[in-house]
Amino acid sequence: MASGAPRIFVSHLAGVAVFDPNGDQVGRVRDLVAMLRVGRRPPRLLGLVVELPTRRRIFLPMTRVTGIESGQVITTGVLNVRRFEQRPTERLVFGELLDRRVRLTETGEEVTVLDVSVRQLPARREWEIDRVFVRKGRDGSSPRGGKGRIALPWTGGGRRAGETLTVDWSAVTGFSLEEQGQGAENLLATFEQLRPADLANVLHHLSPKRRAEVAAALDDARLADVLEELPEDDQIEILGKLAEERAADVLEAMDPDDAADLLGELPEDDQERLLSLMQPADAADMRRLMAYEERTAGGLMTTEPVVLRPDATVADALARVRNPDLSPALAAQVYVCRPPDETPTGRYLGTVHFQRLLRDPPYTLVGALIDDDLQPLGPEAALPVVAGFFAAYDMVAAPVVDESGSLLGVVTVDDVLDHMLPDDWRETEFHLEEGEAADGV
Structure with a gap:
């Protein structure tokens, strides 16, 4: 930035891309590091906290910033990929x-x-x-x-x-x-455009005091989305600092399988107290999921797939999967069942994939499009069996059906990955060697 250039308000820098001299993006700005000084002297801006594509956070000294303009930061291209650790004399500007x-x-x-x-x-x-x-x-x-x-x-x-x-x-x-x-x-306004996983990463790096304040300021739905992306210890810490009524509301807003996993980590008395504060239908879903072993299809599944009767039309199905609250995996296919339509349903008849819905006229009945070639998973199927099913048939979601033929829920590929990755994967960057990360920057 040239001498005499106008000042920059830091809210303009949140999430801004960082580029090397060749124009290759190396990361995004997640915070600024300042050092307070004695008296009323303005603080020195020491550098930027930059998040690499691997989710590792590094420190970029301001001496290596050659320009801040047009919504981007340009560096000298020489980056130290050692993980950023805040020192006692430093203050995070956003945080x-x-x-x-x-x-x-x-x-x-x-x-x-x-x-x-x-x-x-x-x-x-x-x-x-x-x-x-x-x-x-x-x-x-x-x-x-x-x-x-x-x-x-x-x-x-x-x-x-x-x-x-x-x-x-x-x-x-x-x-x-x-x-x-x-x-x-x-702070939340600064990060309002972040995906839940990225906002969870921001919270994870805040102090416990600041993390509790930010969690308290989030609305229930946003906090539920973020909790699903946090490490288990952070989930328990945040939930424990909420009023019980609000904790129950947030659990209701979470995906049932994630909420059940979190509840399962709490003492039994706390579980029962929170379940008693939930809506009866939500509490029933939680109890049903908690009855299964964690690393089985029943423990992995969500109880809220898109369920349709065989006399529903393609137009009905497309209207349902357009719901923006559905994850891509849940919107990828609909499940055709006899009534009742809520899980556990009546007899499961088969699946209709999203691509098939796009190929047929809107008035076509979904009952005429059913794919019933694949044997559904049973609730007791172990995680390796579930993973093998997804790999063998290139699935993003798979139905879980009990012995009576009722659809109990759906396992999605993200839940399979969550349970196959190391327990601390959310607390670390994606598993690249530091040399690979350095080559990328």
């Missing part, structure tokens, strides 16, 4: 500075930090945080107590958001104090 409550030194008024800006010092390769964009009112609320929308510096604010202003770093105080009730709204 620790945004949403913080500080005070204006001139008036003592409490304000909430919405964003900060960085700039490169003239004639040097050093960077610093120079300005702070804040909103007046405790917890960033408007004077009347309404939450309002976040007003970022380039939007001009909003009528209901409360007064916002941009001040020099020296005009505020309170960043060095331990925050006891830090909000999370602006």
